[in-house]
Amino acid sequence: MELNSRQQQILLAIINEYIDTAEPVGSRTIARKYKLGVSPATIRNEMADLEEMGFIEQPHTSAGRIPSERGYRYYVDYLMQKYKLSPEEEDLIRQEYTSKVRDIGLLLQRTGQLLSQLTQCAAVVQSPKIEVGPxxxxxxxxxxxxxxxxxxxxxxxxxxxxxxxxxxxxxxxxxxxxxxxxxxxxxxxxxxxxxxxxxxxxxxxxxxxxxxxxxxxxxxxxSLVPGAEDKIYLGGLFYILNQPEFHNIEKVKTLLSLLEQESLLASLLAQISKPGVNVRIGGEISCQAIQDCSMVIATYGVGGQPAGSLGVLGPIRMDYAKVISIVDYLTENLSIALERIFKGGGSRI
Amino acid sequence: MELNSRQQQILLAIINEYIDTAEPVGSRTIARKYKLGVSPATIRNEMADLEEMGFIEQPHTSAGRIPSERGYRYYVDYLMQKYKLSPEEEDLIRQEYTSKVRDIGLLLQRTGQLLSQLTQCAAVVQSPKIEVGPxxxxxxxxxxxxxxxxxxxxxxxxxxxxxxxxxxxxxxxxxxxxxxxxxxxxxxxxxxxxxxxxxxxxxxxxxxxxxxxxxxxxxxxxSLVPGAEDKIYLGGLFYILNQPEFHNIEKVKTLLSLLEQESLLASLLAQISKPGVNVRIGGEISCQAIQDCSMVIATYGVGGQPAGSLGVLGPIRMDYAKVISIVDYLTENLSIALERIFKGGGSRI
DNA sequence: TTTAGCACTCAATGAAGTAGAGTGCTAACA
DNA sequence: TGTTAGCACTCTACTTCATTGAGTGCTAAA
Incomplete structure (x- = not known):
């Protein structure tokens, strides 16, 4: 299932555009905005091929195309360009993690809020496993x-x-x-x-x-029982309401009710299969009820030991590049901050 | 501003009906359902009077009447009949408070969830003030x-x-x-x-x-600084989405964003002016952004000393009788449960 | 292989008409 | 004097229908 360079460019264009506007993307738009040097008709032909291969789909005959889950997966694996945090975003984060921390709970909660605010998704932060260490x-x-x-x-x-x-x-x-x-x-x-x-x-x-x-x-x-004392912090839930996907109350209700089940969240956060940031798209999530969402999760650590996970849950149409960068950056910052608290230095009172 | 008995009956009928259906109530409906022994025309006349006195209002000319804030206030103060919890509700609560409690945080969180579930409103539970006592x-x-x-x-x-x-x-x-x-x-x-x-x-x-x-x-x-270590537990937020008032995403967003500001919540919970359950209706809440909501709050205590507050935040059209009973009952149960934890007896491990 | 042209499809929008719930007013009635 | 039946009137909500426009697929020419 190889994509030639032009097909990749078109798929990339469709995904970028769709992530941006939440509207199906037409051939005309791509030709106009993404200077591929070909006419809309050519793009239409390629789109027909991409659709046949399952990378994009059409909500109805006379609409543009939207990425399929498979399309997003291809995008995340091969096409996506690294997102560089804006100075404002970096500032916001740095500000949070350089201020003195009174309390780990507060730190985790603020991390959740930041995560949510920056990604406009629901954020979930697991507290460090207490049983770690002597x-x-x-x-x-x-x-x-x-x-x-x-x-x-x-x-x-x-x-x-x-x-x-x-x-x-x-x-x-x-x-x-x-x-x-x-x-x-x-x-x-x-x-x-x-x-x-x-x-x-x-x-x-x-x-x-x-x-x-x-x-x-x-x-x-x-106290060794896993999850016995786990707390899970949710952050800035209201930000997800900015996503057009969640203008449907039923969907919000499903999501909110899931987010309140700590055990379920813990199991979702546990779905990390490789080091670094993990992405689960739609049906890849092993929970029936939220297969129309995507998750980006990662594990933070203290002293090189994994201590807990954090991540976001949002619409499948999320800005993966951005979200991944943010999750990555926050994971790192949180690890460092915890390190500082646990291992000494700085945090007075 | 005296209401005669029939006006009271009609106001009561309007409020009960509106709480139930969330639809403006017409004279016909009242005549049919509430056997007052008078015709719709008579009821219409009384309704015109009630409207003039400010107890009810009309969304538009050809609609029925809905209670005004003033109407609700009158209802809560004079008309409302005590709500008796159903056996199922009592069971649910008893079950919660007789099970062994591992941890106060969990107890408060579960209280919030119960409160929310039973009232279909957003529930807020403040943790006991830590500085209480030696x-x-x-x-x-x-x-x-x-x-x-x-x-x-x-x-x-x-x-x-x-x-x-x-x-x-x-x-x-x-x-x-x-x-x-x-x-x-x-x-x-x-x-x-x-x-x-x-x-x-x-x-x-x-x-x-x-x-x-x-x-x-x-x-x-x-540690004496008031509110320094206060935690506030929210419960079962998704239940409020069952209220038609919150089918409007903007309203949900406002509410959710407010609920995440602990300091604001603390100040709202502090608005208790008399012992027992307090009701704040619409504009009576001293917070601009949620004057289209009502609050029912109460203070729980340990050993006779007030230790914290809890309450619910919901649409002005809430079932005050029921909510008040539930808040009252949960407050009492929470107090007893905390007593048991702090003062000994029962809770092992 | 690419592209211009064109017929076709379909959701979204808006206008027009209709139904129905509810009111206020008037006049008759007890 | 209070109550009620009758009726005209109002206004929302819903349905229907036509229109618009974005977008497609196909064909034939470059």
Whole structure:
């Protein structure tokens, strides 16, 4: 299924034009705007061929052509030119990531908003997986009779906490003892590296507090459950309403209702099959309900380790070149920003 | 501006009918459906009077009447009958609040979703104010050279944490010492009750660590800044798209963009002028952009203390009786659930 | 192989007419 | 005096029909 150079030029023209105007593109328009040195009639002939090969389609007989999913795929794989962010866009992003960050949640949320604003698509940002990396500190705090708060601080700075019920006989002093033993034994370990022998040691040192230990270890284990504590941030949803595709309320409703299902979003974000920015076009998305959308997703990381994903969900007719560049750029910036927070330097208070 | 009994009945009929159908209500319809024992002509006469008094209006000459904001206000204040939740609705709510709660954030989020689902309006739930109540535990944890994590556990179980930069000379042991002194001195205190003398005592005991103390106290103080850590949960936004009022994309866009501004939402939720459920109709909302909406808001509390607000934002033509009942019921249930989390009993893991 | 010319198609637009819901007014009635 | 039947009037919403124009495919000539 080879396309000759002129067919490529025409396909490119159709896609660029359609992305821009959201209207079917006619041969005349192409001849006029894209100086290919041939007449509309010639372009029509080529278009007929392109249609036969499945790269474009016609909404109805007397309309121009619009790209098919296959056309977009070809475009993304072979034709698309790299989009260079405008100075304004770069400024907007730089401004966001150089300002001091109080809080990771806020950073992710702002990332989502930026992503949405810049791409005019729905943006989705997954929070960094908490289970990444070893424990830094474990603390049990008395919270009234029979209850304690277990606070887990991970090496990377993330914090997790749970209320647990404990026997009423346990005192604050007991909790301090248990905390210090757990700290001594477990800090530096990840959930995976906690071996049976280690646990045995702990139980030996704290035979009196078996029940509390059971609970604590239960929590430690459950924190490994993937997605257990995942949060997903949505950004600037209203921007997608600028897309003519979403002037149809039903479509907006479908999209919004999907976006509220965190588990579904997580599974969508997990569809990354290669390093870097991934593009899923229409039917390539493994979710029936949004096969008339496209996704552009990527994974950000901390310290070289993948930590989470982010991406956008928008109409199939999206400006892939631009969206890809933006997702790429934001991924990188987010990674750097997180790095700075976790690994030190800069962020005061 | 007195309404006689028949006028009240007619106004009530118009509002009930309009809430139900979203169509202007004619005299015929009322005569047919609401057995007032009078003819359409009589109803027309009364309607003319009601219109003159400003309780209803006519979209155009040959249409029926719709309630004016003033009409709704009168309805809410005098005419409305208490809505009794259906068994299904009660079940849905009970189910939500009797299941074990892992996490306050999740509880609030689910509350928002329920609120939205049941009312078909946009739901907004503010997180409990963290600064409420005294400290339970203060812990400084070493996070690599020159950085520490300050973890504040409040008496009510909420947790706050911040990364701070510390002099590189401070060791983990130092942090433990500082933590225990701070704990001894400050636990049980609220930000307000920390007196100068107390601070002086702490500085005396920890003269070597003045710089760290400065930072810690700075953070403690800043945690008092109202709204500093407020999170606002939105729920089930797509439900509002079921309302015919929001078939207009521009309106949806306005609403969505407003809902993303947390500060604005916070100020809207703050417009509570009396105990219990508050209703703001159209122009009564002090925000230009959404004066074609109504709000129903209430404050939930923990241990008798107000802790945060929640509410819904929907079309002026909303089912006030139902929405008010639901907001009321959810507020109560949320309060109880939070109580249970904070004050003990039940919630394991 | 390219292109000019032309007949053809079809969505979109707008004008005109129609139907129907609802009103206000008047006059009769209780 | 309050109520009601009757009726003319108003105005939106819908349907129908013709028109416009963008765009195509085909044919024949360059």
């Amino acid at each position: 424990y830094r500190h474990i603390q049990l705090i008395e919270m009234g009779v029979g209850r304690a708060l277990l606070v887990l601080v991970m090496e990377n700075g993330m914090i997790q906490h749970r209320l647990i019920d404990i026997p009423a006989t346990i005192t604050g002093g007991d909790l301090a003892t248990i905390s210090s033993v757990l700290n001594a034994k477990l800090s530096g370990h990840t959930v995976e590296t906690i071996r049976f022998t280690l646990i045995k040691e702990i139980y030996l040192e704290l035979t009196r507090h078996r029940r509390v230990l059971d609970l604590v270890l239960e929590v430690l284990r459950s | 400290y339970r535990h203060i812990q400084l944890i070493e996070m690599g050279v020159g950085r520490a994590l300050l973890v504040l556990v409040m008496e009510n179980g909420m947790i706050q944490h911040r990364l701070i930069d510390i002099p590189a000379t401070i060791t983990g042991g130092d942090l433990a010492t500082i933590s225990s002194v701070l704990n001894a001195k400050l636990s049980g205190h609220t930000v307000e009750t920390i007196r100068f003398t107390l601070i002086k005592e702490i500085y005396l005991e920890l003269t070597r660590h003045r710089r760290v103390l400065d930072l810690v106290l700075e953070v403690l103080r800043s």
